[in-house]
Amino acid sequence: MTRATVRRNQAATRTTGTFLRALRAIVWKDLAAELRSRELLSAMLVFALLVILIFNFALELDASARATVTAGVLWVTFAFAGTLGLNRSMATEKDRGCLDGLLLAPVDRSAIYFGKAIGNLVFMFIVEAIVLPVYSVLYNINLFQPGLLLVILLGSIGYVAVGTLLSAMAVQTRTRDVLLPILLFPLVVPVLIAAVKASTGFLEGLELVDIRPWLNLLLVYDIIFTAVAFMVFDTVVEE
Amino acid sequence: MNPKPRLLQVLDVVTAVLFVVAVGMVFFYAPMERTMGQVQRVFYFHVATAWVGMLGFLVAAITGILYLVRKERRWDTAGLAAIEISLVFFFIAIVSGSIWARPTWGTWWTWDPRLTTATIVELVYAAYMLLRAGIEDPDRRARFGAVYAILGFLSVPLTFISIRLLRTIHPVVIGGGSSAAEGDFSMTPKMLQTFMFSLLVFSFIFADLLWHRLRLGQLADKVEQLRLKTIH
Amino acid sequence: MEPIETTNYMFAGYAVIFGVMLVYLVSLFVRWRKLKQDVQILQELEEKEP
Numbered sequence: 001m002t003r004a005t006v007r008r009n010q011a012a013t014r015t016t017g018t019f020l021r022a023l024r025a026i027v028w029k030d031l032a033a034e035l036r037s038r039e040l041l042s043a044m045l046v047f048a049l050l051v052i053l054i055f056n057f058a059l060e061l062d063a064s065a066r067a068t069v070t071a072g073v074l075w076v077t078f079a080f081a082g083t084l085g086l087n088r089s090m091a092t093e094k095d096r097g098c099l100d101g102l103l104l105a106p107v108d109r110s111a112i113y114f115g116k117a118i119g120n121l122v123f124m125f126i127v128e129a130i131v132l133p134v135y136s137v138l139y140n141i142n143l144f145q146p147g148l149l150l151v152i153l154l155g156s157i158g159y160v161a162v163g164t165l166l167s168a169m170a171v172q173t174r175t176r177d178v179l180l181p182i183l184l185f186p187l188v189v190p191v192l193i194a195a196v197k198a199s200t201g202f203l204e205g206l207e208l209v210d211i212r213p214w215l216n217l218l219l220v221y222d223i224i225f226t227a228v229a230f231m232v233f234d235t236v237v238e239e
Numbered sequence: 240m241n242p243k244p245r246l247l248q249v250l251d252v253v254t255a256v257l258f259v260v261a262v263g264m265v266f267f268y269a270p271m272e273r274t275m276g277q278v279q280r281v282f283y284f285h286v287a288t289a290w291v292g293m294l295g296f297l298v299a300a301i302t303g304i305l306y307l308v309r310k311e312r313r314w315d316t317a318g319l320a321a322i323e324i325s326l327v328f329f330f331i332a333i334v335s336g337s338i339w340a341r342p343t344w345g346t347w348w349t350w351d352p353r354l355t356t357a358t359i360v361e362l363v364y365a366a367y368m369l370l371r372a373g374i375e376d377p378d379r380r381a382r383f384g385a386v387y388a389i390l391g392f393l394s395v396p397l398t399f400i401s402i403r404l405l406r407t408i409h410p411v412v413i414g415g416g417s418s419a420a421e422g423d424f425s426m427t428p429k430m431l432q433t434f435m436f437s438l439l440v441f442s443f444i445f446a447d448l449l450w451h452r453l454r455l456g457q458l459a460d461k462v463e464q465l466r467l468k469t470i471h
Numbered sequence: 472m473e474p475i476e477t478t479n480y481m482f483a484g485y486a487v488i489f490g491v492m493l494v495y496l497v498s499l500f501v502r503w504r505k506l507k508q509d510v511q512i513l514q515e516l517e518e519k520e521p
Contacts, residue, residue: 162390165386165390166387166390169370169383169386169387172374172379172383173370173373173374173383174373174374174375175369175372175373176373179369179370179373182365182366182369183366183370183387185362186359186360186362186363186366186391186394187363187390187391187394188394189359189394189398189401189402190394190397190398190400190401193401193402193405194401197404197405213404214404217397217400217401217404220397221397224393224397225390225393225394228389228390228393229390232307232386232389232390235307235382235385235386236382236383236386271474272474273474274474274475275474275475275477276474276475276476276477276478276481277476277477277478277480277481278477278478278480278481278484279477280481280484280485281480281481281484281485281488284485284488285484285488288488327491327492327495330491331487331488331491331492334487334491335484335487335488338480338483338484338487339480339484341480342475342477342480343477448495448499451499452499454503455499455502455503455506458503458506458507458510459506461510462506462509462510462513465509465510465513465514465517466509466513468517469513469516469517469520
């Protein structure tokens with residue numbers, strides 16, 4: 001199939017129905033593969049719990065210090081575990097030749113982006129869903145507040161939006177895994193700061209009006225970077 | 240391509256002259272500041288070099304978009320040139336700022352918005368270089384560089400705002416903000432003139448260096464092409 | 472009020488500013504020369520090829 005033919009097919013099949021079907025297929029492919037092997041999730045999970053453990057020793061948290069530091073510890077944990085997930089998710093794609101296969105299919109490239117991003121997001125949610133109760137139990141804090149959960153949702157979206165794009169780039173370089181954190185962390189600083197401040201705000205029971213700026217920042221970041229990442233993903237995976 | 244264009248020769252001379260004048264203004268025209276003493280003179284070039292850094296980033300983001308749209312080699316060469324210059328000048332800005340901070344605020348480093356954002360931006364530049372270094376294929380290198388430059392540029396305002404919403408002790412010399420912060424100073428007319436002139440001069444320096452670095456990049460591309468030809 | 476004596480810091484600051492700028496200019500010049508030499512060598516090689 002020539003490039004032109006593939007493109008013509010893409011144009012012909014570019015209906016919402018096909019897009020959603022492709023999206024669901026890609027997301028399900030990753031989830032199903034993970035359900036069978038559970039490699040990625042167990043790695044992310046164990047890693048996250050280890051990070052929390054290390055923080056426990058590194059920071060000597062007494063009850064009062066813990067209140068101010070909890071949000072920070074949580075987000076550092078999520079950021080590091082997230083990197084693992086992003087790396088592995090793209091690496092397996094490339095190594096198994098799935099990426100090339102996906103690219104040849106008459107599927108809109110943005111479906112690939114959203115598919116991978118949603119898959120990565122789901123993995124992050126699963127890790128977060130387990131880390132939260134563990135942390136709650138270990139430190140006797142109730143982390144299951146709607147405000148906090150909202151922050152975790154918004155923060156994870158921003159992180160994964162940029163991370164998916166960057167991991168697609170990193171996986172095609174010589175330095176691969178090592179490069180992703182280097183590329184990702186400087187760009188994702190607004191998310192981390194806003195997420196930590198907003199989380200702390202909710203945990204300390206601040207007024208919504210004080211937390212609002214941070215939530216707005218997260219929202220703006222999510223919108224801008226998801227849009228830009230999806231627009232630009234095409235050029236990053238083309239051959 | 241090889242002989243230096245007339246306009247560049249002129250630009251070189253003009254830039255050099257302006258630079259000498261600026262140095263003269265900084266050391267002899269501008270008055271000494273009331274509280275901080277002589278170290279305040281560092282401020283003029285400290286801000287000017289930071290300005291060059293940001294200018295370079297803007298140029299890199301624009302050439303990045305142009306490359307993705309037009310796929311012409313020269314936009315990539317320009318982007319790399321801009322980021323490299325920004326890397327150098329932002330480094331100067333950060334270190335000179337630190338040296339200014341030490342006697343002024345009693346500390347080499349502060350985690351205030353501008354300095355922290357500057358460091359993050361510097362890391363973005365470094366990441367850009369590392370990204371390019373890990374890619375063999377010139378087209379892919381150009382594409383990825385362009386994408387990262389664009390993303391990086393977009394993240395800077397958000398990064399700055401997010402850190403700004405936290406505390407600051409960096410002097411707010413221009414525009415509003417609390418001047419209750421230590422180390423703040425207001426500029427007399429002569430200081431303002433020196434400051435604005437420095438910004439102008441360093442804009443010239445940026446343009447001049449960018450052109451030179453562009454030619455260097457073009458030469459490097461030519462070497463690459465010749466190398467590929469002789470291999471076959 | 473007497474301003475504090477900070478002349479040394481000023482010199483240090485400008486040493487960095489001028490120093491790094493100079494190093495960069497020199498690096499540009501050195502790289503340019505090296506590339507020029509490479510072009511020379513490669514063009515000679517190319518002429519030798521049949």
